[in-house]
Each structure stands twice: as structure tokens, then as C-alpha cells.
Amino acid sequence: xxxxxxDREGGNYRDGIDLLELGNGEFKDPSNNYEALQKGxxxxxxxxxxxxxxxxxxxxxxxxxxxxxxxxxxxxLQGMNVAFIGLVAQDMATxxxxxxxxxxxxxxxxxxxxxxxxxxxxxxxxxxxxMAHESVNDCLDIASRVSGIDAxxxxxxxxxxxxxxxxxxxxxxxxxxxxxxxxxxFLGHMRLVMDTSTRSVLRVEDRL
Numbered sequence: 001x002x003x004x005x006x007d008r009e010g011g012n013y014r015d016g017i018d019l020l021e022l023g024n025g026e027f028k029d030p031s032n033n034y035e036a037l038q039k040g041x042x043x044x045x046x047x048x049x050x051x052x053x054x055x056x057x058x059x060x061x062x063x064x065x066x067x068x069x070x071x072x073x074x075x076x077l078q079g080m081n082v083a084f085i086g087l088v089a090q091d092m093a094t095x096x097x098x099x100x101x102x103x104x105x106x107x108x109x110x111x112x113x114x115x116x117x118x119x120x121x122x123x124x125x126x127x128x129x130x131m132a133h134e135s136v137n138d139c140l141d142i143a144s145r146v147s148g149i150d151a152x153x154x155x156x157x158x159x160x161x162x163x164x165x166x167x168x169x170x171x172x173x174x175x176x177x178x179x180x181x182x183x184x185x186f187l188g189h190m191r192l193v194m195d196t197s198t199r200s201v202l203r204v205e206d207r208l
Contacts, residue, residue, distance in 0.1 A: 023133035050086025083125035147171035
């Protein structure tokens with residue numbers, strides 16, 4: 001979600017972005033201490049960094065991997081409370097980078113959402129968006145299994161969805177899944193149309 005284009009400061013684009021979801025590329029660290037991620041990105045970023053399904057491995061039970069990461073953020077947009085939940089693919093390692101995520105425990109996306117969605121709803125979220133570093137097809141599957149999601153922003157497979165893909169969730173709502181390609185070729189614009197009297201989502205619109 002961008003308020004404006006970033007301004008270059010000290011060699012980094014830091015301004016104008018409210019939320020950032022970590023992808024598997026950010027966890028490439030053979031040293032297994034993630035100091036470069038902490039110092040090079042998180043400590044410099046002025047917005048909120050999200051990733052709700054990553055923790056230290058067995059040696060660090062129950063600890064978040066890095067300071068400054070939150071599982072979700074609830075923003076007030078034109079009087080409505082919109083929750084954004086961040087997730088990264090469970091299989092972070094790739095052939096090119098087999099050490100990605102070394103020493104981290106990455107929780108199942110479905111189970112993480114089933115825990116976090118009731119939590120954000122209890123805190124007053126009128127709508128729930130998921131920022132998932134996962135493929136469009138996998139996100140469609142997740143939306144078909146997990147209730148309470150209004151929209152999912154996918155990101156792992158670098159696909160372009162000129163029109164968002166809709167899927168019926170178990171609770172009967174329609175969840176929109178969309179992705180804006182890579183690397184910065186498009187700006188994805190998503191619009192939540194909401195009923196202010198019932199504080200519910202009527203529809204979700206998007207375009208590239």
C-alpha cells in the first residue's frame with residue numbers, strides 16, 4: 001500500500017510506503033543470524049514490516065526472528081478498519097538459494113490465518129487483506145479453505161492478473177486474489193467498496 005512514490009535518502013528508498021511484507025528473498029542469509037536483513041532493511045524502513053508465520057527454530061522457541069517484524073497491522077482508511085496480515089511461503093528455500101530461511105520455523109499459512117483472522121476481527125477489523133509472498137494458485141487454494149479474507153495480494157510467482165481472480169470462501173464471502181507482476185512493472189491498485197452502516201465489504205475492485 002503506497003501513499004506516494006519513495007524519496008531517495010542515504011542511498012535507500014524509504015519514504016511513502018506504509019507496509020512491507022517480507023519475501024523469501026529477504027531471508028537469504030547463510031550466516032543464519034539475519035543481521036543484514038535487520039540492519040539493511042528493517043531498521044531503515046520507516047513503515048511497518050509484516051511477516052506473521054516465521055519464528056526462530058527449535059533453539060529459540062516462541063521468539064520472533066528479528067525485532068521490528070509484526071504479524072499484522074490494522075489501518076483506518078476513510079473511517080473503516082482494514083487489517084493487513086503478512087505471510088511468506090512455507091517452502092522458502094529454492095534451488096538457487098538452498099540456505100534461505102536456515103534456522104527459522106515457518107508455520108503453515110492456513111493455520112496462521114485461522115489464528116490471526118479472529119484476532120484482528122476481535123480488534124475491530126472491518127475488512128481483512130492478506131499480503132502473501134505465495135503464488136496466485138496457492139493463494140486461491142488458501143482462500144477456498146480459510147474464512148474471513150476479503151482480498152489476497154500474491155507475489156511469489158511474478159504473475160500479472162489484469163483482472164483479479166475470485167473464489168468462494170467457506171463462509172460464503174467472495175475473496176479476490178491478485179498479483180501485479182514483477183519487478184515493479186505495475187502498480188496494483190485495489191479498492192474496497194464498503195457499506196459504512198454495516199461496516200462490511202460489498203465488493204473488491206482492482207486493476208494494474
